[in-house]
Amino acid sequence: MKKYFLVIDQGTTSSRIVLYNNKFEIFDIVQKEFKQFFPNEGWVEHNAIEIWNDVRDLIFKILKKNKLVSKNIISIGITNQRETTVLWNKKTGKPIYKAIVWQDRRTASFCENLKKRGIHKKIQRITGLEVDPYFSATKIKWIIDNVKDAKRDLNNDNLLFGTIDSWLLWNLTEGRSHLTDISNASRTMIFDSKKEKWSDEILKILNIPKKILPTVAENAYDFGSTKLFGDSIPIGGMAGDQQSATIGQACFKKGQSKSTYGTGCFLLMNIGEKFKLSKNRLLTTVAFKINGKKMFCYEGSIFVAGSAIQWLRDNLNFIKDSSETDKLYKKANKEEKLYFVPALTGLGAPYWNPNARGTFFGITRNTSREDIIKATLDSLSFQTFELIECMEKDSKTKISEIRVDGGMVKNDSFLQSLANISQIKIIRPNNIETTSLGAAYLAAIQSGYLNNTSQISKLWKKDKTVKTNISKSISTSRISKWKSIINVVNNFY
Numbered sequence: 001m002k003k004y005f006l007v008i009d010q011g012t013t014s015s016r017i018v019l020y021n022n023k024f025e026i027f028d029i030v031q032k033e034f035k036q037f038f039p040n041e042g043w044v045e046h047n048a049i050e051i052w053n054d055v056r057d058l059i060f061k062i063l064k065k066n067k068l069v070s071k072n073i074i075s076i077g078i079t080n081q082r083e084t085t086v087l088w089n090k091k092t093g094k095p096i097y098k099a100i101v102w103q104d105r106r107t108a109s110f111c112e113n114l115k116k117r118g119i120h121k122k123i124q125r126i127t128g129l130e131v132d133p134y135f136s137a138t139k140i141k142w143i144i145d146n147v148k149d150a151k152r153d154l155n156n157d158n159l160l161f162g163t164i165d166s167w168l169l170w171n172l173t174e175g176r177s178h179l180t181d182i183s184n185a186s187r188t189m190i191f192d193s194k195k196e197k198w199s200d201e202i203l204k205i206l207n208i209p210k211k212i213l214p215t216v217a218e219n220a221y222d223f224g225s226t227k228l229f230g231d232s233i234p235i236g237g238m239a240g241d242q243q244s245a246t247i248g249q250a251c252f253k254k255g256q257s258k259s260t261y262g263t264g265c266f267l268l269m270n271i272g273e274k275f276k277l278s279k280n281r282l283l284t285t286v287a288f289k290i291n292g293k294k295m296f297c298y299e300g301s302i303f304v305a306g307s308a309i310q311w312l313r314d315n316l317n318f319i320k321d322s323s324e325t326d327k328l329y330k331k332a333n334k335e336e337k338l339y340f341v342p343a344l345t346g347l348g349a350p351y352w353n354p355n356a357r358g359t360f361f362g363i364t365r366n367t368s369r370e371d372i373i374k375a376t377l378d379s380l381s382f383q384t385f386e387l388i389e390c391m392e393k394d395s396k397t398k399i400s401e402i403r404v405d406g407g408m409v410k411n412d413s414f415l416q417s418l419a420n421i422s423q424i425k426i427i428r429p430n431n432i433e434t435t436s437l438g439a440a441y442l443a444a445i446q447s448g449y450l451n452n453t454s455q456i457s458k459l460w461k462k463d464k465t466v467k468t469n470i471s472k473s474i475s476t477s478r479i480s481k482w483k484s485i486i487n488v489v490n491n492f493y
Helices: 048-065 108-116 119-127 136-146 148-155 164-172 200-206 241-248 306-314 324-331 369-395 412-422 434-447 453-459 472-492
Strands: 004-010 014-020 026-033 073-080 085-089 159-163 179-181 215-217 233-240 257-261 265-272 283-290 293-302 339-341 359-361 401-405 425-429 462-466
Touching: 004 048, 004 164, 004 434, 014 048, 014 434, 026 048, 048 164, 073 164, 073 241, 073 434, 085 136, 085 148, 085 164, 108 119, 108 136, 119 200, 136 148, 136 159, 136 200, 148 159, 159 164, 164 179, 164 233, 179 233, 233 241, 233 434, 241 257, 241 265, 241 283, 241 293, 241 434, 257 369, 257 434, 265 283, 265 369, 293 369, 306 369, 324 369, 324 412, 339 369, 339 472, 359 472, 369 412, 369 472, 401 412, 412 425, 412 462, 412 472
Parallel strands: 004 073, 073 233, 179 215, 257 401, 401 425
Antiparallel strands: 004 014, 014 026, 085 159, 257 265, 265 293, 283 293, 339 359, 425 462
């Protein structure tokens, strides 16, 4: 009987189920996009019930499609959009409000108030995170304070919180497991990453009750099992999407870096076993904890990456499919000096400006669709460079290469832009689905199919290396212009 690892890859715009064979090669993928809700400016919501239903149905679909039964599945791994917040009634199993997405900015004024009171410094010391609406903490508080059923369910001990991993796990196990993993916990802004426990101090500041929080586990762990698809299938791996990609990219050594270009862009650098705060407004977060060994990373978050391409497609109708951007980029006028700041949901690291908005500079009568597409892709390269610059300052280490993944890295023009602006070697692996791959590896470690991270490192394979083809002086000149422009945006908003 053939055996597989099944991965739930639950992202910001779609849910996917990926089957890996015992050589960790992709056997099959099924995917479904789901609806995004924007009820007010800066608000972004998902229907958590829809997400769960899609995940369940997709698992049934991939099993049926490949004529598999539960006994064919060695273990399940889960990876997920992080920070997105769900509160639900444990008796009914129904969320009391829509899931508030990591991109949501509704708590910006509350976060600003915390900063004015000087509380942000304490929170950063404990969690490694900037005080920002991005993280789960203020989203939890908003739901408790603003949703009428919240207080009732809380008083009756019926209220539970989870990021999407916990929500899916709870449903898969039919309410038996209310757990999260350490990487997702470290993104909530209420978790003490050094002591590996929920911070009583921050919970008190925000008036969030500990009893609603899930138990925190390592990334490879016995998370329970599901019986929804026939016989019992163990759930053995769980990690936030960016940490999972770090595992999938085999960045286990101090100094190794990866950048994922999905809905947003997330650059992570392994900084070793010691918790070190950034002095350049990066995040310090848990990379993973496997077999008792915990590693930390610096992380730079760009809120809009693939979602900018989605915006070009769905809102501006410039393209019908994201794959067109490679060809159109090459047709752009190289003499056109167009810049785009893609702050469609504010700016992340290192600026942390939730009020910033998308802005074009340099539009002329000659500006074409191709020029706008080029400016959009280049903007992601400029922002990545700023993160690299911050990481090198914090770590006092020169980054010589970055392993990249995510849907956008299929675009060779974008990779060349990235290499040109950063002046760093860009490496694409043979499997760009490293987020799901990392979760498969975690499930394999828990099941005993793999023993350690060294085995994962041996499995990593390179597809393409891209080096710069422009001079450093040209790159420096363009970066200088970008920094001037982004300062204008930050000062304006």
